[in-house]
Amino acid sequence: MTNIFQSVLNTLKLEIDNEPKSPLHVGETMACWMYGALMDEATIFMQIGLNSTSDNQxxxxxxxxxxxxxKQSSELRNFMKKEGIHLPSVSEPRPDSDPKAVPLGAKMTDDEIANGISIKTATAIIHCATSAAQSIRNDVGMMWVEFMNEKLVFGASLKKLMRERSWIKVPPYYYPPGRPSQSGH
Structure with missing residues (x-):
């Protein structure tokens, strides 16, 4: 499916490259700024996660x-610089540390790490979809679709691991009143 989606994106890019570029509107600018901050803060979370786990998967x-x-932060920062958008401030990168040396009360569990990645991935997908829908410039909309596609593909592999490890959090099931019985009677 990714190849089909990528083929469609490549075809659309040919159309977009010839489009005149108007200035970004305030919504497009804000979407870039917020996603840049989200990717940079997610980077810090991943560094902390790497310092907290020794699980190979x-x-x-x-x-x-x-x-x-x-990758996405770098692409977005280059785009923002080109468009004259101020860059969000970023937390300092975390140094590497040995997960076995981090005290138990200070480090995240594998379950917490996986669910944190999941939340950040879902947030990124929603942000990309919303930003693509609100973009007037096609090149900006296409950037969001590409970022979203990358996050969707990543999210699928993350969900597979979380299911295998029973880390996935499932909200309570909803059984509406008067719902027909599922037992076939």
């Missing part, structure tokens, strides 16, 4: 997310 997911956040 979770480390791999954290590293994948960290790479993706850094």
């Amino acid at each position: 979770l480390v791999a997911i954290l590293q994948e997310s960290l790479t993706q956040c850094d």
Whole structure:
């Protein structure tokens, strides 16, 4: 499915490249600023997660997310600089530390780390979708669709790991009054 989606994006890019570029409107500017802050703060969370876990699969997911956040942040920062948008301030990167040396009361559990990544990924997807829908400039809308596609693909692998490890948080099931019985009677 990613190849089909990417093919459509590549086709649309050809149309967008020839479009005249108007200045960004205030909503597009705010969306860029907020997503830049979100990616930079997510980077800090991934660094803290890497300092808290020794689970190989979770480390791999954290590293994948960290790479993706850094990539998207860098692309967005370059775009923002080109468009004259002030960049959000960022927390300082965390130094590497040995997860075994971090006191239990100070480090996150693997479950907390996985759910934190999940929340940040879901927030990023929603932000990208909203920003794409509100963008007037097609190049800006396309940037959001590309970022969202990357987050969706990542989110699928994260959800698979979370299900395998029973880390996924499920809200209570809803059984409406008068709902037909599921037992077939």
